[in-house]
Every structure is written in structure tokens, then in C-alpha cells.
Amino acid sequence: MSDPKHDAEHDAKEKAPFAGTGLIKGMAVTAKNFVGSYFDKKRLTTVQYPEERETLKENFRNVPFLIFDQDPEAGLRCVACKICEIECPPQCIYIELELDEKGQSLKRPKVFDVDFTVCMNCGICAETCPFEAIKMDSEFELSTTDRFLSQLADKHKLSKSNEYYHQIKPTEAAAVDAKLAAKKKPPPPKAAAPAATASAPAPAPASASASAPEEKK
Amino acid sequence: MTLEQIGFLVLATVTLSSALGAVLLKNLTHALLSLVLSFFGSAGLFFSLHAEFIGVVQILVYVGAIAVLFVFAIVLTREAQGDAGTLRHLGGRGKILGGLTAVVVGALLVRMILLAPHKLLTDAARAQEGGGTVGEIGMALMTSYIVPFEVASLLLTAALVGAIVIALNEVKPAASTPAASSPPLAPPIGRVR
Amino acid sequence: MEAIDQIFVNAKSFIVSTLESLGLPDWLTLLIGMVLPATLVVIVFPATFAFLTWLERKILGRIQNRYGPNRTGPWGILQPVADGLKMLIKEDIVPRAADKLLHGLAPILVVVPAVVVFAFLPFGRNMVPADTDVALLFFFAVSSISTLALFMAGWGSRNKYSRLGAMRSIAQMISYELPLLLAAVPVVMIVGSLRLTEVVSAQATEGFFGSFTNWFVFTPWGFVGFLAFFVAGMAETNRSPFDLAEGESEIIAGFHTEYSGFKFALFFLAEYLSAIAMSGLAAVLFLGGWNGPEVLPSWLWFFGKIMVLLTIMIWIRGTFPRLRVDQLMGFSWKFLLPLSLVNIFATGVWFWTRASIPGFAGKAAAFGIAAVVLLVTYVFLARINAGPAVQKRTYRYADL
Numbered sequence: 014m015s016d017p018k019h020d021a022e023h024d025a026k027e028k029a030p031f032a033g034t035g036l037i038k039g040m041a042v043t044a045k046n047f048v049g050s051y052f053d054k055k056r057l058t059t060v061q062y063p064e065e066r067e068t069l070k071e072n073f074r075n076v077p078f079l080i081f082d083q084d085p086e087a088g089l090r091c092v093a094c095k096i097c098e099i100e101c102p103p104q105c106i107y108i109e110l111e112l113d114e115k116g117q118s119l120k121r122p123k124v125f126d127v128d129f130t131v132c133m134n135c136g137i138c139a140e141t142c143p144f145e146a147i148k149m150d151s152e153f154e155l156s157t158t159d160r161f162l163s164q165l166a167d168k169h170k171l172s173k174s175n176e177y178y179h180q181i182k183p184t185e186a187a188a189v190d191a192k193l194a195a196k197k198k199p200p201p202p203k204a205a206a207p208a209a210t211a212s213a214p215a216p217a218p219a220s221a222s223a224s225a226p227e228e229k230k
Numbered sequence: 231m232t233l234e235q236i237g238f239l240v241l242a243t244v245t246l247s248s249a250l251g252a253v254l255l256k257n258l259t260h261a262l263l264s265l266v267l268s269f270f271g272s273a274g275l276f277f278s279l280h281a282e283f284i285g286v287v288q289i290l291v292y293v294g295a296i297a298v299l300f301v302f303a304i305v306l307t308r309e310a311q312g313d314a315g316t317l318r319h320l321g322g323r324g325k326i327l328g329g330l331t332a333v334v335v336g337a338l339l340v341r342m343i344l345l346a347p348h349k350l351l352t353d354a355a356r357a358q359e360g361g362g363t364v365g366e367i368g369m370a371l372m373t374s375y376i377v378p379f380e381v382a383s384l385l386l387t388a389a390l391v392g393a394i395v396i397a398l399n400e401v402k403p404a405a406s407t408p409a410a411s412s413p414p415l416a417p418p419i420g421r422v423r
Numbered sequence: 424m425e426a427i428d429q430i431f432v433n434a435k436s437f438i439v440s441t442l443e444s445l446g447l448p449d450w451l452t453l454l455i456g457m458v459l460p461a462t463l464v465v466i467v468f469p470a471t472f473a474f475l476t477w478l479e480r481k482i483l484g485r486i487q488n489r490y491g492p493n494r495t496g497p498w499g500i501l502q503p504v505a506d507g508l509k510m511l512i513k514e515d516i517v518p519r520a521a522d523k524l525l526h527g528l529a530p531i532l533v534v535v536p537a538v539v540v541f542a543f544l545p546f547g548r549n550m551v552p553a554d555t556d557v558a559l560l561f562f563f564a565v566s567s568i569s570t571l572a573l574f575m576a577g578w579g580s581r582n583k584y585s586r587l588g589a590m591r592s593i594a595q596m597i598s599y600e601l602p603l604l605l606a607a608v609p610v611v612m613i614v615g616s617l618r619l620t621e622v623v624s625a626q627a628t629e630g631f632f633g634s635f636t637n638w639f640v641f642t643p644w645g646f647v648g649f650l651a652f653f654v655a656g657m658a659e660t661n662r663s664p665f666d667l668a669e670g671e672s673e674i675i676a677g678f679h680t681e682y683s684g685f686k687f688a689l690f691f692l693a694e695y696l697s698a699i700a701m702s703g704l705a706a707v708l709f710l711g712g713w714n715g716p717e718v719l720p721s722w723l724w725f726f727g728k729i730m731v732l733l734t735i736m737i738w739i740r741g742t743f744p745r746l747r748v749d750q751l752m753g754f755s756w757k758f759l760l761p762l763s764l765v766n767i768f769a770t771g772v773w774f775w776t777r778a779s780i781p782g783f784a785g786k787a788a789a790f791g792i793a794a795v796v797l798l799v800t801y802v803f804l805a806r807i808n809a810g811p812a813v814q815k816r817t818y819r820y821a822d823l
């Protein structure tokens with residue numbers, strides 16, 4: 014549907030300026046840029062790396078790391094369920110479960126290797142971990158002179174404390190802590206005492222089953 | 231052996247040997263460059279005769295324009311290697327013809343040189359006359375030689391117009407064929423805003 | 424002030440007289456007397472070239488919202504040293520199929536005219552290395568040699584991009600030589616001589632204001648001539664926006680694709696030195712050469728003018744996109760050439776009006792008539808060269 018008014022505008026030609034004024038205007042723009050770069054911060058946005066650094070956004074992610082609460086060995090949240098190893102698209106995680114003498118799982122990894130040269134920083138391992146054990150780090154200055162082994166991070170190098178997690182990603186860490194605290198919270202007390210004792214085992218599995226779908230979410 | 235004589239010897243050697251090279255070299259681009267060197271040699275000879283204007287014009291016209299013309303001729307007609315196509319197919323006749331031409335031209339040049347009035351100005355005489363050669367040439371062009379000057383300028387204008395006409399004609403036939411409806415010519419300087 | 428002004432001249436005569444008194448033969452003192460200014464030129468102008476590369480990178484950086492080099496020394500001032508070192512130690516790769524004679528000779532033949540041309544410029548009062556009658560013509564003749572050298576570079580590399588670049592650059596250089604020479608002709612007409620020292624002295628008169636009111640750039644024909652000369656000079660030396668021959672983003676590097684290391688540095692040197700020489704000649708012809716108020720010595724004025732013109736060249740480089748080859752040719756043949764020819768005519772009119780009507784009225788009338796003639800020609804040429812008028816852009820949205 015053609016509007017006659019629009020058509021008239023469409024056919025209008027721009028009035029030709031005096032020859033050469035376009036050139037002068039262009040040079041004025043560059044001159045303004047040149048002079049302005051000395052006074053206006055917007056006109057000179059260079060950050061002199063490595064003396065100055067830009068503050069990173071909070072949800073910047075690079076390579077994964079493992080979280081421990083208080084103790085690096087006993088407080089390590091990872092139970093070696095191998096979900097992140099299976100989900101990782103380029104298969105850069107290698108996990109070995111620690112077994113005791115009888116062959117029972119000790120629910121912690123013996124070996125947890127991440128190959129940084131393969132990792133594609135997608136964060137799927139952190140998304141799928143049911144135990145909030147592996148999260149994405151924002152450390153990016155990881156260059157080394159050796160191309161292979163020094164880029165393979167083992168469990169010791171990957172383990173970092175929960176305080177460190179709070180430091181780099183405060184809101185995310187606070188949300189994770191709240192989630193974990195909600196899981197560990199004791200069940201709310203009921204009014205009747207026998208109902209309390211009778212229903213004490215009942216709400217416990219109820220709350221457990223309630224939190225299970227929440228984890229699987 | 232004064233400095234001037236040494237200078238003349240050097241310049242003459244350079245000019246002659248490069249002119250020979252221009253004729254005898256197989257690689258066409260090398261031949262062209264040796265011709266350019268002979269132009270420089272002639273310019274040097276002009277300078278040694280205190281005719282700076284002619285020398286400078288020699289460089290400006292011969293090296294700056296005519297050699298470039300040769301360059302275009304080579305570039306637009308020769309493919310990669312640029313070897314000089316010889317007239318070898320003429321065989322023995324070629325040598326006789328070439329030799330005859332050389333003798334005739336040489337005889338003409340020698341006759342002209344011998345018959346020319348030797349009015350080579352010495353430094354003292356030149357200092358007496360005062361004034362550079364530029365003013366004298368300009369004066370001569372505008373007074374005694376005005377007709378050749380105007381005729382030359384008409385000739386150059388005709389050449390310019392002819393070149394434009396030839397260049398234009400190359401585009402027209404393509405546009406006149408009904409099958410190939412070429413798009414209109416692009417504007418000369420697009421005023422891009 | 425007089426002493427500082429003539430410091431180089433006095434130094435040279437002092438050295439020459441000492442050598443004469445030491446009993447050296449005549450020809451040797453003559454030779455040394457000729458070699459001294461040449462040495463000074465060869466030291467000063469490549470140093471200016473180094474400074475110019477630094478200045479260009481800093482100014483272009485600031486125009487493009489970034490710092491230029493600032494790591495090598497304070498404000499990156501040692502960057503030219505780093506660049507020079509890099510060029511020297513790079514491997515010199517010669518393609519196997521290249522014509523060794525042409526390939527090796529071309530960089531030399533490009534640099535030699537660029538350096539020789541400085542012999543004819545008057546740097547200050549009494550400071551010309553070679554004061555000849557035909558200095559201006561010499562300048563143009565020698566700078567036209569570089570056309571051939573570029574062809575040699577392109578052809579000798581046996582590379583289709585180099586050949587393309589060389590052909591384009593030859594076409595560009597010969598088409599811009601005409602407006603360049605024709606833009607300088609009005610100056611020669613008014614001064615009456617090709618001697619550059621006379622051109623400079625003709626632009627000065629007495630009095631405090633005498634040292635800059637008489638510059639040719641303040642006359643209508645001088646202004647147009649200066650603009651035409653400056654633009655044609657930029658095109659001659661293959662500087663942006665006329666650098667199609669070496670178009671860095673198009674035909675790889677044009678005629679100097681196959682050059683690396685020191686040979687490339689020589690091409691680079693030749694281009695910048697030609698730019699400096701063109702600015703120098705523009706300053707001599709139109710901006711009064713070494714004339715200026717007495718507060719600064721004459722050679723400092725000349726140098727300052729060259730620096731201003733070079734800064735304008737860098738500014739233009741940072742502003743405009745590269746011209747296409749047909750735009751380039753059209754600009755030269757259809758705009759600059761007719762403009763320069765009419766400029767010569769306007770100069771004649773100006774001179775004749777001035778001569779016939781005495782006094783200030785004559786000067787004003789001359790200025791007015793010449794200005795009108797030139798303005799009309801400029802507008803006319805601009806109109807016939809302009810492309811079709813640009814449609815006003817409106818956007819049709821779907822009417823829902």
C-alpha cells in the first residue's frame with residue numbers, strides 16, 4: 014500500500030551542498046576526535062594492559078574449578094559422580110573415583126584432571142553438577158611456556174575455597190550458599206507431639222523427596 | 231687530462247654503451263632500462279655543455295614521459311617474460327637492410343656535425359652574455375620561432391583529441407549491440423555522501 | 424638573530440677556509456665544499472623521516488580514538504629506532520622467478536630521486552645546496568624518475584599483484600604530474616624565473632608584516648594553485664587517499680609486495696622523503712619559503728612550514744577513504760587539469776589588471792576578478808564532475 018505522501022518524500026533529492034564542504038566537514042570531525050582525545054575519556058578508551066585492567070563482569074567465566082568448604086581434602090564437595098565428565102562437550106575432564114580396600118566408593122575423586130587446552134569454557138559442567146562442587150573461574154592469565162603438561166590442571170590445582178568463590182562471584186556464591194543451607198535445614202516442627210514423633214520420619218523423607226526434584230531441576 | 235675531459239669520457243662511454251645495450255639486449259625490459267640510461271647520459275652531456283635547461287627537459291620529457299610510454303607499450307603487448315622479438319626471420323636480408331640504414335643515418339649525422347657552425351660558448355663568453363638559457367629559449371620561442379611553436383601546440387591538441395576519440399570508440403560498439411545491453415557508464419567522480 | 428640565522432652558512436665557510444689555509448689542493452676544497460651541505464641534507468632529512476613516521480602513528484592513533492605507540496620510550500619516541508632495527512634484521516626474500524636486476528635496482532632508483540630533490544630547495548637565507556637557474560624544473564624532472572622505478576619494482580617481481588600495482592601507480596603518477604607542473608606555472612609567471620631563491624625573495628617585502636603578507640597563497644590564483652599543487656603532490660607521492668598503488672587492504676601491497684627487510688624500508692623511506700620534498704616545494708612556491716617574522720631564524724620557519732604541511736597530510740590520511748582508480752583518474756584529468764589551466768589564465772588576468780590600474784584600486788580589482796573567475800570555474804567543474812544527486816533516504820515500513 015503506497016502512501017502518496019511517503020512517495021513524494023521518497024522521490025525528494027537532497028539539495029547539493031557546495032563542492033568541497035563535505036571534505037571540510039570530514040576533516041573537522043577528525044580534528045575534533047584528535048583534540049578531544051586529550052580531554053575526553055570517551056574519545057580515548059584504551060586500557061593500558063597490563064598496568065591497568067578492566068574490572069571483569071561477575072559472570073565472566075573461563076575454566077572450571079572445584080570448591081571446598083574449609084578443608085581442601087575433607088571439605089571437597091565433589092563426590093566423583095562423573096556427571097560433568099559425561100556432559101563435557103570436548104571431553105576435557107578425567108575423573109577417577111577413590112575406592113577403599115574393599116572396593117567401596119569413598120565418595121571423593123582420586124584423580125580430577127581438566128585439560129585447559131581442550132576446555133571450551135562453556136560452563137556445562139558447572140550447570141549440571143548436582144552438588145555445587147564445580148564452578149567456573151574467572152582467572153584468564155594462565156599462559157605457560159610449556160604447551161602440554163602445565164596446562165593440565167590436577168585436583169590440587171583445581172581446588173579452591175568457598176571464600177575465593179565469594180570473592181570472585183559474590184551474588185552467585187550467595188545464591189549457592191542459600192541453596193545448600195536450604196537443603197541442610199532441619200524440617201519445620203509440627204503442632205502435635207505424637208504427630209510430631211509420628212510425622213517426624215514422614216516429613217523427613219517428604220522433605221528429602223521435596224529437595225530431590227529441586228536438585229534435579 | 232682535465233676534469234672536464236674525464237667527465238666527458240665517462241659520460242660518452244655510458245651513453246654509447248647503454249645505447250648499444252638498448253639495441254643488443256635480449257630481455258626487453260633490460261633493453262628499455264639501458265635506453266633510459268642513455269637518455270641520462272645525453273642529459274649529462276647537455277649539462278657539461280652548460281645547457282642546463284635542455285638537459286633538464288631531456289630528463290623530464292624523455293625519461294619522465296617517453297620511457298613511460300615505452301613501458302606501457304611493453305606492458306600492454308608483451309606477456310610474462312618480455313623477450314625482445316627479433317627480426318631473425320628476415321635472415322641475411324635483415325642484416326643488409328640494417329647495415330644500410332645505419333650507414334645512411336650515420337652519414338647524415340656526420341655531415342650535419344661537420345657543417346654546423348662551431349659556436350660553442352666558453353665560460354668567459356657566456357659570463358659576458360649574462361642571462362640563463364631559459365630566458366633566451368623563451369624569447370626565441372615567442373618571437374623568431376612562434377609559428378613552429380603554435381603548429382606544435384596544434385599538433386599536440388590534435389593528438390590529445392585523437393586519443394580521447396579512440397578511447398571513446400572502444401566503449402561505444404559494446405553499447406550499441408542490442409543483445410549486450412550494458413549498464414550506463416559509471417559517473418565520473420561519484421559524489422558519495 | 425643574524426648569527427643563528429646564518430649559522431650553517433658561516434660554519435661551512437669557516438671549514439672551507441680552514442681547509443684552504445691548510446694547503447689542500449683546490450679541487451679537494453671544492454669537493455668538500457659541495458659534500459658538506461649534501462651531508463647535512465642526508466643527515467637531517469632522514470632524521471625528519473624518522474620523526475615523521477612517529478608523528479604519523481601518534482596523530483593517526485589519536486584521530487582513531489587510541490594511543491599511538493607508547494611503549495618504546497616516553498611517548499613512543501624510540502619507535503622509529505625499533506622499526507629501523509626490525510627492517511634491517513629481517514630476512515631479504517627474493518622470489519625465485521624474479522628478475523634479479525630489476526628487483527634489486529628498483530628500491531635504489533626510487534630512493535635516489537627522493538634524496539637528490541632536496542638539493543634544490545632553499546632551506547634558509549643563502550642556504551641552497553645547488554642554486555641553479557632551472558631549479559624548479561630540475562625538481563620535477565628528477566621526481567618523475569621515480570615513476571620508472573616503481574614500474575621496475577612491479578614488473579621485476581613477476582607477481583600479478585605487483586604488476587597491477589605498478590601499472591596503476593604509473594598511470595596515477597603521470598596523470599598527476601600535469602596538474603602538479605601546471606599549478607606551479609603561475610608562480611613562475613609572476614616571479615619571472617625558475618630559480619627557487621628568487622621565488623622565495625619575491626614573496627617578502629619590507630616591514631614587520633612584509634615577511635608574510637606577500638605570500639602567494641594569499642592571492643586568489645596562489646590559493647587555488649596551492650590547493651591544486653598540494654593535492655597533486657599527495658597523489659604523486661602515493662599518499663593516502665591516493666595510495667591505490669600500494670593499497671594495503673586491496674592488492675596486498677601492490678608494487679612492493681615481494682619486498683622485505685631493507686628494500687621495503689627503502690621504498691618506505693622514498694615515499695616519506697618525497698612527501699617531505701613536496702611539502703618543502705609547496706612551502707617555497709606558495710607559503711613564502713623561509714620568510715617569516717624575525718623572531719625565528721629562517722631555516723626554522725621553513726622547517727615549521729614543512730611540519731605544518733606534513734601534519735595536514737597526516738590529517739587528510741586519517742580522514743578520507745581511498746579513492747578508486749577511476750575516481751583517481753577522473754579527479755586528475757577532469758577536475759585538477761582544467762582548474763590548473765584556468766588558474767594560469769586567472770594569473771594573467773590578475774597581473775594585467777594590477778599593471779593597468781595603479782594603486783589599491785588596481786590590487787582590489789585584480790583580486791576580485793581573479794577570485795570570481797576561479798570560483799566560477801571551480802563550481803562549474805564540481806557540478807559537471809558530480810555524480811547523480813543522492814536520493815534522500817527514506818525507509819518504508821510495513822503499514823500494519
